[in-house]
Amino acid sequence: MNTKSSAEVQLEQELVEWIEQDSLYQVILSSPKSKNEELTAKKIIVRPVQLKQGLYYQFESYYANKVLHENVSPADTAEKLMQLMINQYKQTNIKQKHCQLHILTNKKGQLTIKRKEVEQVKEIAPRTHNRQKHRLLEEGKPIAFLVELGIMTADGKVHAKKQDKFKQINRFLEMVEDVVDALPNDRTIKIIDFGCGKSYLTFALYHYLTIERNRSVDIIGLDLKQDVIAFCNSLAQKLQYDQLKFIVGDIADFNELSEADMVVTLHACDTATDAAISKAVTWGAAVIMSVPCCQHELFPQVKSELLAPLLTQGLLKERFSALATDGMRGQLLEVIGYKVQMLEFIDPEHTPKNLMIRAVRPKALTFNQTKWEQYHAFKSLIGVEHTLEKLLDEELLKNR
Numbered sequence: 001m002n003t004k005s006s007a008e009v010q011l012e013q014e015l016v017e018w019i020e021q022d023s024l025y026q027v028i029l030s031s032p033k034s035k036n037e038e039l040t041a042k043k044i045i046v047r048p049v050q051l052k053q054g055l056y057y058q059f060e061s062y063y064a065n066k067v068l069h070e071n072v073s074p075a076d077t078a079e080k081l082m083q084l085m086i087n088q089y090k091q092t093n094i095k096q097k098h099c100q101l102h103i104l105t106n107k108k109g110q111l112t113i114k115r116k117e118v119e120q121v122k123e124i125a126p127r128t129h130n131r132q133k134h135r136l137l138e139e140g141k142p143i144a145f146l147v148e149l150g151i152m153t154a155d156g157k158v159h160a161k162k163q164d165k166f167k168q169i170n171r172f173l174e175m176v177e178d179v180v181d182a183l184p185n186d187r188t189i190k191i192i193d194f195g196c197g198k199s200y201l202t203f204a205l206y207h208y209l210t211i212e213r214n215r216s217v218d219i220i221g222l223d224l225k226q227d228v229i230a231f232c233n234s235l236a237q238k239l240q241y242d243q244l245k246f247i248v249g250d251i252a253d254f255n256e257l258s259e260a261d262m263v264v265t266l267h268a269c270d271t272a273t274d275a276a277i278s279k280a281v282t283w284g285a286a287v288i289m290s291v292p293c294c295q296h297e298l299f300p301q302v303k304s305e306l307l308a309p310l311l312t313q314g315l316l317k318e319r320f321s322a323l324a325t326d327g328m329r330g331q332l333l334e335v336i337g338y339k340v341q342m343l344e345f346i347d348p349e350h351t352p353k354n355l356m357i358r359a360v361r362p363k364a365l366t367f368n369q370t371k372w373e374q375y376h377a378f379k380s381l382i383g384v385e386h387t388l389e390k391l392l393d394e395e396l397l398k399n400r
């Protein structure tokens with residue numbers, strides 16, 4: 001018969017007390033021990049919900065192609081949480097009224113608990129079964145960087161004219177949350193944001209990882225505009241974001257890092273996106289998130305009698321060239337061994353530049369010969385040369 005450790009006993013007692021006091025706000029279980037995505041959810045989010053019969057805790061389980069919900073009584077919630085975090089998940093984040101816990105579970109089911117005391121926060125409300133869509137950053141609770149950037153009022157209300165920006169920030173963080181488990185959890189995470197601009201998303205990323213996920217980060221924002229960089233550094237200091245800095249520089253010439261865990265590049269123009277992706281691969285980045293812009297390189301090159309109905313009209317050729325550019329970028333990353341997804345960043349009604357290339361590096365890269373042959377067949381079909389292939393030449397040869 002297994003005997004509970006003192007850490008397990010204390011944690012379960014705390015969970016019971018928090019549930020009785022109605023002060024357990026959120027639990028996120030991630031990094032499943034099982035690789036079977038059909039049987040084990042990749043992530044479970046637990047929140048209190050108010051049902052007709054009283055307060056329950058909703059377990060929202062995210063599988064590969066579905067989301068399941070289970071409402072659990074308060075009396076059974078603590079035990080269920082303990083079983084999940086000990087037996088099924090390597091990582092747990094708990095948000096309570098006065099503290100946040102980051103819990104790591106090893107193969108033997110032993111817990112390592114990191115505790116961070118926080119000021120009392122507003123209770124998450126209203127809690128109803130048919131609640132509004134949950135956002136990682138919620139309206140109604142003042143968030144310092146959003147207030148300073150003019151998105152929120154001092155009491156946490158989002159300005160009417162900034163609703164689209166608020167949605168964009170949340171959408172970006174949702175995309176980060178899906179891959180956050182690919183980032184290291186035993187050391188400081190090194191991140192660079194190429195072409196950061198006014199840095200709404202850079203500040204959001206810092207806030208999410210350090211405050212919401214209790215992770216240690218070191219983030220650099222890079223941009224060519226000196227006045228923008230000066231503003232961002234000033235704001236970072238005001239917010240006491242000590243591990244966030246901004247520097248003036250060009251993506252192609254940036255050589256201050258030898259490794260990075262995550263590379264973000266949003267709306268880098270034309271082949272600047274290729275330079276950023278190439279550096280990310282060279283640095284061994286675990287996560288690459290790129291929203292390309294102004295894909296001009298292939299437009300003057302594309303030629304194909306087979307595709308004449310597309311290519312004889314300038315507008316169609318322009319759109320085809322942009323899609324071909326990003327398709328080839330994704331394919332090259334898959335050739336090296338990255339797992340790639342093409343995602344809709346924000347609604348097309350807000351901007352046509354809404355495609356994100358999200359790539360996650362497995363523990364070991366394996367050259368994909370089939371993807372390489374497909375890439376060359378497509379390149380021959382439309383008669384083009386691609387900058388990213390040239391930049392990745394050494395990496396491609398190394399992994400073959």
